[in-house]
Amino acid sequence: MKIAVCIKQVPDTEARLRVAKDGRWLDEDDLKYRTNESDEHAIEEALQIAAATGGEVIVITLGPDRAKESLRKALALDAARAVHLVDESFQDGDAAATARALAAVIEQEGVDLVLTGSQTDDVGYGATASMLAGRLGWPHAWLVMGLEVEEGGSTAKVTREMESGMNEIFRLQLPAVIEVQAGINHPRYPTLRGIMKAKRKPMATPTPADLGLDASEVGLAGSRLEIVDVAFPDTGAGAQLIEGDAAAAAAALVEKLQKEARVL
Amino acid sequence: MSKTFWAVLQQREGKLHRSSIEAIAAAQQLAEAHGGGRVDAILLGGDNTSELIGEVASYELGAIYAVRDSALDHYTPGAYLGVLVEAVKAGKPDFVVLPHTYQTVDFAPRLAQQTDAAYLPELIGLEQEGGELLYRRPILTGKLQARVRVKGEGTVVVTVQTGAFSADTAKAGSAAEAALPDAGAPTPDRELLGVEQVGGDQVDLSKADVIVAVGRGIGKPENLPPIEELAKVLGADLGASRPVIDNGWLPRDRQIGSSGQTVAPKLYLALGVSGAIQHLVGMKGATCVVSINKDASAPIFNVSSYGIVGDLLEVVPALTEAVRAAKV
Ligand SMILES: Cc1cc2nc3c(=O)[nH]c(=O)nc-3n(C[C@H](O)[C@H](O)[C@H](O)COP(=O)(O)OP(=O)(O)OC[C@H]3O[C@@H](n4cnc5c(N)ncnc54)[C@H](O)[C@@H]3O)c2cc1C
Ligand SMILES: Nc1ncnc2c1ncn2[C@@H]1O[C@H](COP(=O)(O)O)[C@@H](O)[C@H]1O
Numbered sequence: 056m057k058i059a060v061c062i063k064q065v066p067d068t069e070a071r072l073r074v075a076k077d078g079r080w081l082d083e084d085d086l087k088y089r090t091n092e093s094d095e096h097a098i099e100e101a102l103q104i105a106a107a108t109g110g111e112v113i114v115i116t117l118g119p120d121r122a123k124e125s126l127r128k129a130l131a132l133d134a135a136r137a138v139h140l141v142d143e144s145f146q147d148g149d150a151a152a153t154a155r156a157l158a159a160v161i162e163q164e165g166v167d168l169v170l171t172g173s174q175t176d177d178v179g180y181g182a183t184a185s186m187l188a189g190r191l192g193w194p195h196a197w198l199v200m201g202l203e204v205e206e207g208g209s210t211a212k213v214t215r216e217m218e219s220g221m222n223e224i225f226r227l228q229l230p231a232v233i234e235v236q237a238g239i240n241h242p243r244y245p246t247l248r249g250i251m252k253a254k255r256k257p258m259a260t261p262t263p264a265d266l267g268l269d270a271s272e273v274g275l276a277g278s279r280l281e282i283v284d285v286a287f288p289d290t291g292a293g294a295q296l297i298e299g300d301a302a303a304a305a306a307a308l309v310e311k312l313q314k315e316a317r318v319l
Numbered sequence: 320m321s322k323t324f325w326a327v328l329q330q331r332e333g334k335l336h337r338s339s340i341e342a343i344a345a346a347q348q349l350a351e352a353h354g355g356g357r358v359d360a361i362l363l364g365g366d367n368t369s370e371l372i373g374e375v376a377s378y379e380l381g382a383i384y385a386v387r388d389s390a391l392d393h394y395t396p397g398a399y400l401g402v403l404v405e406a407v408k409a410g411k412p413d414f415v416v417l418p419h420t421y422q423t424v425d426f427a428p429r430l431a432q433q434t435d436a437a438y439l440p441e442l443i444g445l446e447q448e449g450g451e452l453l454y455r456r457p458i459l460t461g462k463l464q465a466r467v468r469v470k471g472e473g474t475v476v477v478t479v480q481t482g483a484f485s486a487d488t489a490k491a492g493s494a495a496e497a498a499l500p501d502a503g504a505p506t507p508d509r510e511l512l513g514v515e516q517v518g519g520d521q522v523d524l525s526k527a528d529v530i531v532a533v534g535r536g537i538g539k540p541e542n543l544p545p546i547e548e549l550a551k552v553l554g555a556d557l558g559a560s561r562p563v564i565d566n567g568w569l570p571r572d573r574q575i576g577s578s579g580q581t582v583a584p585k586l587y588l589a590l591g592v593s594g595a596i597q598h599l600v601g602m603k604g605a606t607c608v609v610s611i612n613k614d615a616s617a618p619i620f621n622v623s624s625y626g627i628v629g630d631l632l633e634v635v636p637a638l639t640e641a642v643r644a645a646k647v
Contacts, residue, residue, distance in 0.1 A: 069535075072459065072462060072616075074463070081463075149437075149438070150438055151431065151438060176459065177458065177459055179460065180438070181424055182424075182438055182440055183428075185432075186428050186429060189433050190432065194396075197424065198421055200517075212512070213509075214515075215425075219580075220517045220579055221516060222515045222517055223511070223513075224512040225512055226512060228508070236578075279438075279470050279473075280438070281469075282465050283466045284466050285463050285464065286466075288457075288621065290620065291621045293621060294621075294625055294626035295624065296627070296628060297625060297627050301633040302637045304627050305638040306645075308627060309642055309645045312609070312625070316586075316624060318586040318607045
């Protein structure tokens with residue numbers, strides 16, 4: 056099976072986040088980046104299916120120059136090729152605009168299955184991959200926690216997460232867009248050999264014109280949603296913060312839990 | 320021209336999801352923010368949904384558009400999109416408002432894409448600024464929020480975050496059932512094989528009195544033993560945020576949140592948990608929340624009674640000692 060995986064590089068939220076001076080996004084100066092968590096699981100799932108069925112894995116990202124690090128990492132894990140939509144006109148799009156660009160790549164590639172994450176840890180639209188399926192006219196499933204390709208690749212058995220700890224299991228026709236949820240598998244780590252090999256693997260950088268798209272259809276120009284500004288949430292009433300070194304704070308907290316909240 | 324707002328209700332196996340009323344409330348508030356308009360509800364399902372009409376008939380709605388078809392007995396995106404895409408294309412509502420649930424968000428983006436609508440997920444608030452309506456939504460898993468604008472003409476498909484538009488604010492009135500104009504044909508695209516409980520139900524946290532919940536902030540599973548000791552002296556059960564489970568540090572039946580268990584203990588001690596909405600919906604029933612987090616801006620503090628800003632690895636052993644010292 057030829058499998059495409061759509062991945063996005065996102066800020067590592069373990070790092071301290073600060074709002075940029077103009078208020079429009081994060082201060083990117085001391086931001087670290089990583090591959091979106093559920094997308095890492097999508098790569099792993101693709102590699103396993105490709106190994107079982109024979110075939111190659113292509114990784115695709117839309118993002119600025121730094122995003123090639125995420126592609127390199129996927130190539131080091133055994134993906135065969137990468138496509139990087141790095142052209143300025145692709146950037147800062149909403150889910151629909153990003154899906155339009157990704158769909159054009161996938162149509163050109165002609166793949167049997169698309170794997171994606173379920174939601175990005177930055178803008179978190181939870182939508183890009185479903186819209187991609189809509190553009191391709193393929194079935195899709197969101198929040199997938201189990202995937203089994205059946206019958207020589209014409210159908211797949213899918214386990215999808217529902218609310219309050221329930222899963223739904225169903226079969227759908229391939230090709231499809233399968234949006235995996237973090238936790239579906241345990242992503243592997245790259246080997247030194249993989250990292251060396253990745254440096255020689257091809258990375259294409261098509262422009263909108265190369266994909267038969269007009270620059271006005273993609274990126275911010277092709278979007279109906281625009282971020283005006285970002286901020287930390289209102290703290291509301293907030294917590295009563297207990298100060299002091301660890302021992303003092305711990306003792307004060309226990310006293311409050313006993314005497315004030317009466318829960319101990 | 321007066322605007323039209325469609326609230327798409329959610330039902331499953333003939334039961335109305337409680338967030339459906341929140342979608343009605345949100346649609347009404349969106350209508351108000353746009354200077355008024357007509358708010359209709361839409362309910363898709365099988366024959367077992369006819370009684371649900373009564374549950375929404377007492378709200379201020381233009382009509383309750385019902386579509387009943389055996390192909391809608393069980394949710395599939397193909398069946399729902401088959402009905403709604405045609406209806407939205409023909410009816411051209413200004414807004415389609417849906418609850419942000421796992422069932423609905425499975426098809427809502429495609430509804431927007433296939434009708435050339437704008438898609439605005441996880442709405443949590445509306446703000447007028449300089450004569451412009453801005454929409455608030457969480458970003459970075461709730462650590463920050465963004466205000467966004469919607470550009471261009473045409474329908475906007477909105478999903479509303481659970482709890483952001485209280486069902487109590489939905490305006491009362493009366494409404495009757497009608498057929499959804501220009502409804503398309505449902506075309507199921509999944510062969511349903513069954514449902515299962517995740518991770519079995521070995522551990523039931525729903526009745527726990529005290530819960531010590533660990534988040535990604537514990538860093539590695541090697542840091543669990545002192546936390547387990549604290550749980551022991553507190554007589555607490557151990558719970559966790561999703562990443563802890565996804566990383567295999569604790570079994571799946573310890574997960575608290577929208578895709579895990581729902582708990583309501585007297586005391587909920589959150590250690591290295593940031594407080595994403597998907598976690599909060601699972602523990603908002605706790606009486607007293609205490610958070611220990613090194614980041615003072617972590618949203619978990621907003622729902623906590625008490626907080627310690629600091630390194631949990633230092634505070635946890637101290638807390639264990641303090642509980643030991645205080646208890647007989
Ligand atoms: C569809 C969907 C369903 C989901 N379902 C669930 C669910 O059921 N349950 C759930 O929990 N999540 C769920 N999530 C994930 C959710 O969005 C968040 O990503 C997750 O809750 C974050 O977990 P966390 O707070 O442990 O990690 P993080 O957000 O990474 O937070 C870690 C926190 O630890 C703090 N920290 C780090 N080191 C220390 C230290 N030494 N001392 C003190 N504090 C420290 C940091 O400041 C930070 O606040 C779901 C997501 C999606 C998209
Ligand atoms: N810029 C992008 N490049 C490649 N894939 C993306 C991009 N944005 C989103 N995706 C894919 O779509 C999924 C959902 O993203 P989102 O709609 O932003 O929550 C992600 O998990 C990725 O698999």
